[in-house]
Amino acid sequence: MRTDSLRLPGAWRSAWRIARKDLRLEGTTFERPLAMMAFALVALVLFGFALDPASLKRPQGTGTLAGLLWLVFCFAGLVGFARAFHAEHRREAWVVLRASPAGSGAIFVGKTLANWLLLLLLETLVIPLAVIWFEVPLPPFGSLVVVLSLHSLGLAELGTLLGAMVSRLERGEALLATLLLPLATPLVLSAVHTTRGLAEARSWQGLGHWLAIASGLDLLYFLLALVLFDFVLEE
Amino acid sequence: MNRHFYLFWGYTTAWIVFAGYLAWLGWRLIRLSARLEELERRLRDRGGAGG
Amino acid sequence: MRPRAWTVSFAVLWLAVAAAIPWALWAALVLAPEERVMGPPQRIFYIHVPSAFATYLGVAVLLAGSIAYLWSRRPAADALARAGLEVGWVFCTIVLVTGPIWARPAWGVWWTWEARLTTTLVLWLILLGCVLVRRYAADRDTGARFAAVLGVLGALDIPVIHKAVAWWRGQHPQLFGPGREDALAPPMREAFGIASGAFLGLAVLLIAIRARMAHAEVVLEDAVRGVEEARG
Numbered sequence: 001m002r003t004d005s006l007r008l009p010g011a012w013r014s015a016w017r018i019a020r021k022d023l024r025l026e027g028t029t030f031e032r033p034l035a036m037m038a039f040a041l042v043a044l045v046l047f048g049f050a051l052d053p054a055s056l057k058r059p060q061g062t063g064t065l066a067g068l069l070w071l072v073f074c075f076a077g078l079v080g081f082a083r084a085f086h087a088e089h090r091r092e093a094w095v096v097l098r099a100s101p102a103g104s105g106a107i108f109v110g111k112t113l114a115n116w117l118l119l120l121l122l123e124t125l126v127i128p129l130a131v132i133w134f135e136v137p138l139p140p141f142g143s144l145v146v147v148l149s150l151h152s153l154g155l156a157e158l159g160t161l162l163g164a165m166v167s168r169l170e171r172g173e174a175l176l177a178t179l180l181l182p183l184a185t186p187l188v189l190s191a192v193h194t195t196r197g198l199a200e201a202r203s204w205q206g207l208g209h210w211l212a213i214a215s216g217l218d219l220l221y222f223l224l225a226l227v228l229f230d231f232v233l234e235e
Numbered sequence: 236m237n238r239h240f241y242l243f244w245g246y247t248t249a250w251i252v253f254a255g256y257l258a259w260l261g262w263r264l265i266r267l268s269a270r271l272e273e274l275e276r277r278l279r280d281r282g283g284a285g286g
Numbered sequence: 287m288r289p290r291a292w293t294v295s296f297a298v299l300w301l302a303v304a305a306a307i308p309w310a311l312w313a314a315l316v317l318a319p320e321e322r323v324m325g326p327p328q329r330i331f332y333i334h335v336p337s338a339f340a341t342y343l344g345v346a347v348l349l350a351g352s353i354a355y356l357w358s359r360r361p362a363a364d365a366l367a368r369a370g371l372e373v374g375w376v377f378c379t380i381v382l383v384t385g386p387i388w389a390r391p392a393w394g395v396w397w398t399w400e401a402r403l404t405t406t407l408v409l410w411l412i413l414l415g416c417v418l419v420r421r422y423a424a425d426r427d428t429g430a431r432f433a434a435v436l437g438v439l440g441a442l443d444i445p446v447i448h449k450a451v452a453w454w455r456g457q458h459p460q461l462f463g464p465g466r467e468d469a470l471a472p473p474m475r476e477a478f479g480i481a482s483g484a485f486l487g488l489a490v491l492l493i494a495i496r497a498r499m500a501h502a503e504v505v506l507e508d509a510v511r512g513v514e515e516a517r518g
Contacts, residue, residue: 161439165432169422178418179436182411183443185404186450193454213450224442228435231356238325238391245330245387249337249380256376256492263499270506277513 014102018110023117025087032080033118040076040126048133056134059200065136066196070188072126074155074181077119081159082176084115085167104230108160116156123148139198147198150214151191157221158184164232190214296494303487310484318477330388332477336485337380343489344374345441352437355430361504364430367437369496373489375413381406401452408447412440
């Protein structure tokens, strides 16, 4: 195990480079953002006629809508996480990335950063659509940003660790949802509850402990993944 | 009587799950010993041929 | 441990469990008095909760074995992790099957999305993921490594999941803890103690058997490969 894999500041710089490389790649091919967005779109449309629209009306539908929205984010995220390491595999760039001075910690942070930003991009595109189609009552803007970033970060961390794992399994992509979603249970619970609570009450009153658990989870997953990522990348 | 129904099925299903696992363990064990015999046979063959 | 000491302790454990399981069944079905409100179905409690203890034991072994494997790469540690995982998963299944059968007469519903039920179900799913990941791996070390990573992640996630779900909702009967010492009548507590001991012993025995088997499988596999390579 390379314990110095996150030595400052070089590690953070290489992490940022890896993230930028990934985002630039997505910026030219649009492969992952398109796949994620298309999935989210289809899911939203399906919700539109699979569910009784009357049951989604305020106020009693708020909780359902918050849950649906986060389900869309989770599953669309999975579509992206499963392909997070595709570029490395397809172009045999894996060897180069591993041979580069960037340690596994830096690779993890870089990949997580890219996944996180992709997830946030997806959310900024999906939420306006959800507002138009379902009249989702939104929390105040600032708190919405906090809720989305905190919970997406945790999802991206788990998604990067497990995405790296399934990319090294044959036909492993089918396994990603089974591995990730149970582990992400507390994160999803927290995300749905804060989104719903903020949309209903429009204040943080009584939601502080969810915020604490979300930040705690982000930190816990980060530390665990930092230790465990090396074992996943190992040849 | 209805309440004994739940008691009966509570215990029965628990033992069914358990017996299922034991059966699976037994199957693994049979396979393991079959492979061991196979290995022994091969080693004997090799010993006979190669000296 | 020396082989002889292993065999002796194994035989002792085997005999103890063989005696303890019928004793536990007798204690649960005969010794314990019938609960006044719930009646006979309450006796499911004597296998439900001990199975949960056995599950936690399995998960603890999984965590220890996983860390040991990642640290040392010894096949024995992986065999232990695998045994803890499987046995824990089997007892978790028993918990999940007996729970609803108890809940139906007690609460009037088969299932409720309450903290401990939900956590147990999620734990079952996490363990399922650990079991599955090995089947997808191309080679033994990759499967063992990934299962160990998932084992560590899952085992450490469980307390957090429980805390989160408990904040979400809760109604599970709390029989233990401060101020709850008298929730069970003494013969009930005795039956519960016997059953818990018996199930934990059973879990230890099963983990030992399974770990030895898993290790034997690995050794045998290597031996077969060695013979084949020697043949050319």
